[in-house]
Amino acid sequence: MTGTLLQIGRSGAHAARAALDTSAHNIANSATPGYTRRAARLSVAPAGLNPARGPIAGGGVTVAGVSQPETRFLRAETRRADTALARAAAELDGLLSGEAALQRAGLSASLDRFEASLAKLASAPLEPALRLEVLERAGAVAAGFNAAHGHLATAGDEHALRIEEGVAAANGLAASLGELNLRLSRSQPESAAKATLLDQRDALLARLVPLTGATVRLDAVGRAVVQLGDGGPLLLGPAGAAALRVERQSDGAMRFLAGAADAPGVGGELAGREQARSHLARAVTALDDAARQLAGIVNTAQAGGATPSGSAGAPLFSGEDAATLAVCLSDPDALATAGAGAPVRSRDTRALDALRTALAHSGPAAAVDAIGAGLAASIAARTGTRDLHAAFAQSAHEALGDIAGIDLDAEAASLLRFQQLFQASGKVMQTAARVFDSLLEIGR
Amino acid sequence: MTAHVSTAGMFSRVIARMEGLRQSAIRLQDQVSTGQRLQRPSDDPAAAAGVRQGERADRLAEADGFALSRAAERIALADTALETIGEGLLRARELALAAASGAGGGDARQAVAAELMSLHDTLLAAVNTCDPAGVPLFSGSAGHRAFVLDEEGVARYAGDAAPPLLRFHNGRALAVGVTGQDIFNAGPAGDALALLGRVAGALRSDPATAQAVAATAVTSLDDALAAFAQVRARLGAMDAATGTLRDMHADEALARAELRDRLGGADLAESVARLQQTLAALEASRATFSRLSALSLFDHL
Numbered sequence: 245m246t247g248t249l250l251q252i253g254r255s256g257a258h259a260a261r262a263a264l265d266t267s268a269h270n271i272a273n274s275a276t277p278g279y280t281r282r283a284a285r286l287s288v289a290p291a292g293l294n295p296a297r298g299p300i301a302g303g304g305v306t307v308a309g310v311s312q313p314e315t316r317f318l319r320a321e322t323r324r325a326d327t328a329l330a331r332a333a334a335e336l337d338g339l340l341s342g343e344a345a346l347q348r349a350g351l352s353a354s355l356d357r358f359e360a361s362l363a364k365l366a367s368a369p370l371e372p373a374l375r376l377e378v379l380e381r382a383g384a385v386a387a388g389f390n391a392a393h394g395h396l397a398t399a400g401d402e403h404a405l406r407i408e409e410g411v412a413a414a415n416g417l418a419a420s421l422g423e424l425n426l427r428l429s430r431s432q433p434e435s436a437a438k439a440t441l442l443d444q445r446d447a448l449l450a451r452l453v454p455l456t457g458a459t460v461r462l463d464a465v466g467r468a469v470v471q472l473g474d475g476g477p478l479l480l481g482p483a484g485a486a487a488l489r490v491e492r493q494s495d496g497a498m499r500f501l502a503g504a505a506d507a508p509g510v511g512g513e514l515a516g517r518e519q520a521r522s523h524l525a526r527a528v529t530a531l532d533d534a535a536r537q538l539a540g541i542v543n544t545a546q547a548g549g550a551t552p553s554g555s556a557g558a559p560l561f562s563g564e565d566a567a568t569l570a571v572c573l574s575d576p577d578a579l580a581t582a583g584a585g586a587p588v589r590s591r592d593t594r595a596l597d598a599l600r601t602a603l604a605h606s607g608p609a610a611a612v613d614a615i616g617a618g619l620a621a622s623i624a625a626r627t628g629t630r631d632l633h634a635a636f637a638q639s640a641h642e643a644l645g646d647i648a649g650i651d652l653d654a655e656a657a658s659l660l661r662f663q664q665l666f667q668a669s670g671k672v673m674q675t676a677a678r679v680f681d682s683l684l685e686i687g688r
Numbered sequence: 689m690t691a692h693v694s695t696a697g698m699f700s701r702v703i704a705r706m707e708g709l710r711q712s713a714i715r716l717q718d719q720v721s722t723g724q725r726l727q728r729p730s731d732d733p734a735a736a737a738g739v740r741q742g743e744r745a746d747r748l749a750e751a752d753g754f755a756l757s758r759a760a761e762r763i764a765l766a767d768t769a770l771e772t773i774g775e776g777l778l779r780a781r782e783l784a785l786a787a788a789s790g791a792g793g794g795d796a797r798q799a800v801a802a803e804l805m806s807l808h809d810t811l812l813a814a815v816n817t818c819d820p821a822g823v824p825l826f827s828g829s830a831g832h833r834a835f836v837l838d839e840e841g842v843a844r845y846a847g848d849a850a851p852p853l854l855r856f857h858n859g860r861a862l863a864v865g866v867t868g869q870d871i872f873n874a875g876p877a878g879d880a881l882a883l884l885g886r887v888a889g890a891l892r893s894d895p896a897t898a899q900a901v902a903a904t905a906v907t908s909l910d911d912a913l914a915a916f917a918q919v920r921a922r923l924g925a926m927d928a929a930t931g932t933l934r935d936m937h938a939d940e941a942l943a944r945a946e947l948r949d950r951l952g953g954a955d956l957a958e959s960v961a962r963l964q965q966t967l968a969a970l971e972a973s974r975a976t977f978s979r980l981s982a983l984s985l986f987d988h989l
Contacts, residue, residue, distance in 0.1 A: 274695055281694075343730055356744045359857075360751035367755030367854060370831055371821055552831070582829075589831030591823065597855055604857065609744065616729055617737050623730035638704065642697055649694025656985035 248303075249676035255304030256669030259286050262307040263662040267655045274650035278447040281650055282439055285311040309434025312442065316462065318644040319446055323453040323460070325637040330454040331516035332630040338403055338520020339626065342527050343619045345395030352616065354388035355538075355609040357381050362600050365581065366593045370552055375576035382542075382560060386569045389535045392612075393528060393566035400496070400524035403517045407498050410455055410514050411490045417452040418470060418480045418488075421445065425467040425480075442466055452479075456488070457511020473509015477502035496525050523622065527615050532565035534611035539569060541602045549580030549595025554588045556580065557595070702977045709970040716963040719954035726952045735951040742948040748857035749937055755854050756937070759864040760930045763923060765817065766825045766865055770920050772814040773871060776807050777916060780884055781909040783807070787891055787902035797898060801891035808884040812843050815868045815881070826868040828852070834868035835881065843881045845869045858940075862929055870919050872912070880912040 263284040273279040289303035358381040365374045424445050431438040445468060449460055452470065458479055461469045470480040478486055479502065486503040488510075493499055498518050500507040510518075539561035546557030557580025563569040573579070583594030603609065719725055729736035787800050816833045817825050827834040827847030835843040851863045872880045883905055890901040 340730070343728060347728070352740065352744070353747070356747035360747050363748060363751035363855075363857065364754045367758045368821060368823060370823065587830065591829040591831055591852060592850065593829075593852075600855065604748075613737070613740060613744075616740075617733060620729035620733040620736055623728075624733050627730070642701060645694045645697035645700070649696045651693060652695040653985045656989060659989065 249679065250673055252302075252304035253669045253672030253676060255289055255306065256672060257666055259284070259305045259307055260662045260666035260669060264659065264666065266310070267658050267662065270650050271652065271655050274652060274655075278443055278450070279650075280312045280315065280439070280443050280446070280648040282310050282312055282436070285309050285434065310436045310439050311434065312439055313647050315446075315644060315648050318640070318647055319449070320460070322637070322640040322644050323450060325633065325640040326450065326454040327457050327512045329630070329633040329637040330513035331457065331511060331519075332626060332633050334403075334513045334516025335519045335523070336623065336626045336630050338399070338517065338523055339619055339623045341399040341402070341520075342396060342524050343616070343623060345399050346392055346527075346612075346616050346619065348395055349388050349392035351385075351388035351392045351612050352609060354381070354384045355612060358385045359600065359603050359609065362596060362603070365579075366596050366600065369581040369591050369593050369596060370589060372576055375579055378579060379571065379573065379576055383571045385538070386561065386563075386571050389531065389538075389566040389569045392531055393535075396524055396528045396531065397567070400521050400528065403521040403524065404492065404496070404498060407490055407514055407517045407521070410517065411488050411500075414452060414456050414479070414514070415485070415487050417448050417455070418485045421448050421452065421468055421470065421480055422485050424448065428466050438466075453512065455513050457509070457515060471509075472502060472507050473511065476509030477505055477507055497522065523619075527619065528566070530611065530615045530618075532567075534608045534615070535563070535566040535569045537611060538603075538608035539563065541607060542599065545595055545599035545602065546580045548584055548598070550582045550584055550586045550590070551580045552577055552582075552589050554586070556584065699981075702973070706970060706973055706977075709966055709973065713963060713966045713970060716959050716966060719959045720956065720963060723954055723956070724952060725954040732952075739948050739952040742944045742951075745857065745944055746941065749941055752856045753934070753937060755856075756930055756934055759854055759862070760927070760934075762819050762825060762865055763927050763930060765819055767920075767923055767927065769814045769817045769825060770871070770916075770923060773811055774913075774916060774920065776811045776814070777880065777909060777913055780804060780807050781906060781913065784887060784902045784905040784909055787887070788899055788906055790899045794895065797891045797895065801888045804884050804888035804891070808843075808881060808888065811872075811881055811884070812837075815871060825865060826871060828867045828869075835872075842885055843879070845873060845879070856933075860933065862926070862933060864926060864930075866919050866923055870922075871916060880909065883908055883912075 263286070266282050266284045270281055285308045286305050287308040289306045291302040358378070361374070361378045361381040365371075365378050368374055424441060428438070428441050428445065431441055445466065449468060449470075452458065453460060456472065456479065458470045458472050459474060461471070463469070467482070468480065469478065469482060471478050472488075479488060488507060489501040489503075491499045491501065498521065500510040500514070539559075542561055543559040546560050549557050551557055558573060558578055560571060560573050560579070561569060562572040581596040582590040582592035586592045586594075715727075718727060726732055726736055726739065729740070783800050783804055787797065812835055815826050815835055819825060823831070824833050824847070829850050829852055830847040832846065834845060834847045836846045838844050845868050847867055847869065849867060849869060851865055851867060853861050853863050855861045887898075887901055887905045890898045894901075
């Protein structure tokens with residue numbers, strides 16, 4: 245009988261030790277990212293049968309395993325919110341870099357100053373200083389177009405590069421998940437090792453899903469199957485992984501492939517970056533159009549006008565697009581200000597007036613402003629979307645953190661509780677010893 | 689729904705809220721220090737478009753101001769030249785009148801002829817006046833002098849009829865200056881400058897017809913003076929118009945500046961008040977957070 249009592253006391257002390265260890269582990273990991281709270285799951289030990297006394301209450305307590313709170317749905321919710329946020333943030337990032345690129349180039353101001361220099365020249369069309377100023381301003385406009393094109397193209401390239409890096413990262417994450425799946429299928433249920441594996445799996449999924457917008461299914465053992473979109477190709481199936489690939493098309497677009505097939509279901513950050521890249525590419529196209537428009541208007545006015553020496557003007561701008569736009573006149577006397585057929589050294593300004601009118605109304609300055617205004621409007625609209633998704637994501641993370649995270653006060657309370665359990669179990673063992681001693685006394 | 693709040697969650701929540709407050713404080717601080725509400729066009733696309741239009745109008749208006757002050761200088765120079773020409777024409781009429789009366793003898797006629805010739809040269813010089821940049825004032829849009837002497841020594845107008853037209857960015861246009869043709873060729877008798885040469889020549893070499901020629905010239909010069917008065921009046925009107933335009937441009941610039949301020953400028957009082965409010969909230973949340981985080985059950989273990 246005393247043997248049973250000692251056994252029960254010992255099981256209580258053992259359970260208390262295990263629970264105290266678990267709390268200590270929780271406290272130690274209270275700031276570890278991706279750590280899910282553990283609890284020692286206690287269960288009643290099966291009662292034996294004491295042949296001398298008949299049935300007894302039970303055999304004490306056993307530590308059945310390490311349990312973790314159920315977070316499957318909260319995690320799925322968090323991943324969904326993170327995916328939407330990653331996509332919106334990446335797209336906004338691209339638009340912002342486009343806006344900054346245009347602002348840095350200062351193209352609108354250069355175009356204004358070029359037009360202003362033409363207006364000044366109209367007041368004294370033969371004055372060399374004013375003619376030189378026009379050439380200088382034209383050079384600044386060309387430089388502005390070159391710079392804006394360069395900044396926008398660099399920003400677009402950066403996004404294309406980050407898509408390629410993201411694809412490589414996604415494949416790495418999928419491969420790691422594949423290994424984890426194997427280890428999960430071999431692990432003991434409710435073991436501390438399995439809890440660690442599950443934490444690692446969730447950490448990998450929390451990176452992979454927002455990156456690719458994939459959907460995740462978990463089996464009973466906790467193994468993950470990762471699929472692109474709904475019913476899309478499997479990024480990580482039960483039989484292994486299909487590599488995600490990306491190809492740059494001739495028009496600069498990025499095409500996603502899984503294995504050999506198209507991967508239309510790519511979402512998340514990768515899709516956001518592709519959208520950002522296409523926004524930037526559209527801005528570059530519009531900028532090229534504006535550059536061609538400018539060169540066309542100016543060169544037409546030059547050809548239709550007369551220089552001070554009476555000849556028709558040569559083209560002022562050369563180049564096919566914003567990147568190659570350049571000033572190809574160096575002689576200020578080659579500017580055609582007078583109308584065609586005007587006499588030598590005429591102060592007539594018909595060609596100049598026609599040029600100014602063509603530039604002022606729906607000219608290149610308006611086109612460049614429209615690019616900036618379009619970007620600004622998109623940014624303003626998408627900033628709202630991004631903030632909304634950020635708020636959703638934050639509340640999802642908070643909800644998950646409240647379930648999965650550590651509450652130090654609760655851990656302190658459970659330390660007290662299991663400390664008392666340990667002390668009480670000690671008392672039980674002490675009592676068993678006393679009973680045994682008493683029995684020995686009787687026999688003496 | 690949840691019974692407890694995780695400790696890490698409490699910290700991250702507080703950090704996120706304080707970060708938000710700190711960012712809005714920085715934004716307000718930027719607004720106060722720059723006086724600009726818009727740091728990027730996307731902060732308020734509609735207002736930014738308005739500000740951008742204002743900036744463009746400012747740059748173009750600056751060029752308009754340059755052209756306008758150039759025009760005003762030229763008009764002032766032209767006015768001085770016209771004053772000389774007006775005095776010369778009056779004096780020429782007096783001389784023609786004296787010659788027409790036939791008073792005095794051949795010497796007097798020769799003296800009148802000499803003075804008329806010198807008046808002719810003075811008027812020719814005045815009408816060929818250039819501005820400091822060397823651009824003739826009265827040749828229309830031609831780059832050379834207004835009047836040139838032909839092989840017979842007769843002054844002929846060599847410019848064109850087009851008065852230079854200044855166009856401004858807001859669609860206004862202003863004709864600036866008058867042509868030599870307007871000044872001397874306005875009367876029905878034709879070129880007043882050539883007329884002076886003809887009278888002087890007749891006085892000098894043809895005493896028989898000189899008196900009659902001088903008498904016709906008086907009538908022609910009366911016509912020329914009447915036309916000239918109109919030309920001067922036109923120049924005076926242009927002078928007044930440049931002044932009016934300059935005032936209008938200044939008013940418009942002021943209106944644009946006000947509009948830009950309203951669209952893109954920060955309301956200093958409001959920004960400062962909101963900055964204070966944000967800083968107070970930030971300080972309060974710091975204080976409460978440190979009180980809250982100081983509470984721990986571990987003190988009681």
